[in-house]
Amino acid sequence: MQKKxxxxxxxxxxxxxxxxxxxxxxxxxxxxxxLSFVNWDGFGVPLFVGLDNFRGQLSDPDFWKALFxxxxxxxxxxxxxxxxxxxxxxxxNKVKGKEIYRxxxxxxxxxxxxxxxxxxMWILNGEFGILxxxxxxxxxxxxxxxxxxxxxxxSIALLSIWLGLGYNMVIFLAGLQGISKSYYEAAExxxxxxxxxxxxxxxxxxxxxxxxxxxxMVISSFQVFDQAFVMTNGGPAKASYTLVYxxxxxxxxxxxxxxxAAAAMILFAIILVFxxxxxxxxxxxxxxxx
Amino acid sequence: METRQNSRDFLRHVLLAVGSLxxxxxxxxxxxxxxxxxxxxxxxxxQWIPDPFVWSNYPASLEAMPFVQAYMNSFYITVIIVTATLxxxxxxxxxxxxxxxxxxxxxxxLFLATMMVPKQVTMIPLYLVMDRIGWLxxxxxxxxxxxxxxxxxxxLLRQFVMGIPxxxxxxxxxxxAGYIRIxxxxxxxxxxxxxxxxGIFTFLGAWNSFLDPxxxxxxxxxxxxxxxxxxxxxxxxxxxxxxxxxxxxxxVPVLLVYMIAQKQIIEGITLTGxxx
Numbered sequence: 001m002q003k004k005x006x007x008x009x010x011x012x013x014x015x016x017x018x019x020x021x022x023x024x025x026x027x028x029x030x031x032x033x034x035l036s037f038v039n040w041d042g043f044g045v046p047l048f049v050g051l052d053n054f055r056g057q058l059s060d061p062d063f064w065k066a067l068f069x070x071x072x073x074x075x076x077x078x079x080x081x082x083x084x085x086x087x088x089x090x091x092x093n094k095v096k097g098k099e100i101y102r103x104x105x106x107x108x109x110x111x112x113x114x115x116x117x118x119x120x121m122w123i124l125n126g127e128f129g130i131l132x133x134x135x136x137x138x139x140x141x142x143x144x145x146x147x148x149x150x151x152x153x154x155s156i157a158l159l160s161i162w163l164g165l166g167y168n169m170v171i172f173l174a175g176l177q178g179i180s181k182s183y184y185e186a187a188e189x190x191x192x193x194x195x196x197x198x199x200x201x202x203x204x205x206x207x208x209x210x211x212x213x214x215x216x217m218v219i220s221s222f223q224v225f226d227q228a229f230v231m232t233n234g235g236p237a238k239a240s241y242t243l244v245y246x247x248x249x250x251x252x253x254x255x256x257x258x259x260x261a262a263a264a265m266i267l268f269a270i271i272l273v274f275x276x277x278x279x280x281x282x283x284x285x286x287x288x289x290x
Numbered sequence: 291m292e293t294r295q296n297s298r299d300f301l302r303h304v305l306l307a308v309g310s311l312x313x314x315x316x317x318x319x320x321x322x323x324x325x326x327x328x329x330x331x332x333x334x335x336x337q338w339i340p341d342p343f344v345w346s347n348y349p350a351s352l353e354a355m356p357f358v359q360a361y362m363n364s365f366y367i368t369v370i371i372v373t374a375t376l377x378x379x380x381x382x383x384x385x386x387x388x389x390x391x392x393x394x395x396x397x398x399x400l401f402l403a404t405m406m407v408p409k410q411v412t413m414i415p416l417y418l419v420m421d422r423i424g425w426l427x428x429x430x431x432x433x434x435x436x437x438x439x440x441x442x443x444x445x446l447l448r449q450f451v452m453g454i455p456x457x458x459x460x461x462x463x464x465x466x467a468g469y470i471r472i473x474x475x476x477x478x479x480x481x482x483x484x485x486x487x488x489g490i491f492t493f494l495g496a497w498n499s500f501l502d503p504x505x506x507x508x509x510x511x512x513x514x515x516x517x518x519x520x521x522x523x524x525x526x527x528x529x530x531x532x533x534x535x536x537x538x539x540x541x542v543p544v545l546l547v548y549m550i551a552q553k554q555i556i557e558g559i560t561l562t563g564x565x566x
Contacts, residue, residue: 113500248501
């Protein structure tokens, strides 16, 4: 191979994806940065307004509402989602015929958010939904899930936990299979109970996987949109209005491109801070084997 | 000891069976509801098995909305995106892993950095650009960005190409192979599992994508399956049996494909998930 041609070939091979990176990520990112400093409806002449859009966001009750709803959703989804997925993975790991169970648990992952949104609208319907019928059978009066301002975020969280359970479970399962059996054999000889084995072997050795799952869940939870859009249109009374919903609304309903870009920049900053914070805190609880 | 093990196993199976039912039940309930008459839908207590089976909900949904067209749209858009991603991302992965060229490190870091950018940030500028170049309400707005930009695929495939021993390439060079031959005949066959994983990942992402089509497309004939279903929902919110028929049409083919290919799909996700 001639050295002088080497570089040329390198550039040639990366060019399609690099062109994509440039056109669909880097330049739009710069453009979004610029937009966040202008006042523009998408048609007329953009007007430079400095930090007004950011100030506007911080004094916009809708922005705070959206941020609060998103955080509330995260608090419900992330711990419950992780614990459930971990439990199912642990129970599933040692069972014969795990492929059959895996098939069912993973099923929602391949379906579109719109399809499952419509399905759950029907299940959670306050009057005729099957969930409230089942609850009534055991003597509980179920709430008006999607039309009650108190229950709409928990409802969307419930759907999300159901939806993501299989995905996280499969990741945990892969992590569990990476733990050598010899640890458990040694613990068995030392007389450690199953619970102690879970506490001192499984959980610490699984912590890198848990870390990965947590990071992915935080990032995706901040971007929750589809379910709220499909099932509730952000309602009732904006009770399920999320950050991405806010960005969408401002750009494509109100045509305030600058305000929307500023909100998107703030979302970006929040995700960045949360991710960095998680990396900082991982020293406290994530154990990487030798 | 033996019986304790057995009862523990039994308990595990009971728990998993109940869990599986909870995962599967919403789909089952959807299909059952789709075969009911609107009057059976609102019966209290709920009627489990449709009586009679109202098959006409299906022709009615297919007539109300161009579902067949939407499937064709989703299918061809997804196939192009997957094929183009596999080729373009593996080319970049090969270059980053095996070819030395000035700036390669900086460029690779750029790819890594863009994985941190949420889609919502670039959504507005991309919409404005698509508007400017006349791609709004065309499939180009979905296909071209999907096909040409996938930093995650580049990153993951590069990890796999790095694992290919130098000797193999050197042997190919001895035989007089150039970069294209090495890429095509040595690298690609060796990273096939990773390609399959990325292919599945990209397929699911493109097929289920909702926000992009929602922003870019206006004409119902151009809609993808999720977008059409959302539109359908908007028009038939009161007619639950018709809505459930439409939802079944959107979800059952996907589930069938999943059941056939579930082993590959789950392994693919595991592979990409862990490495990502």
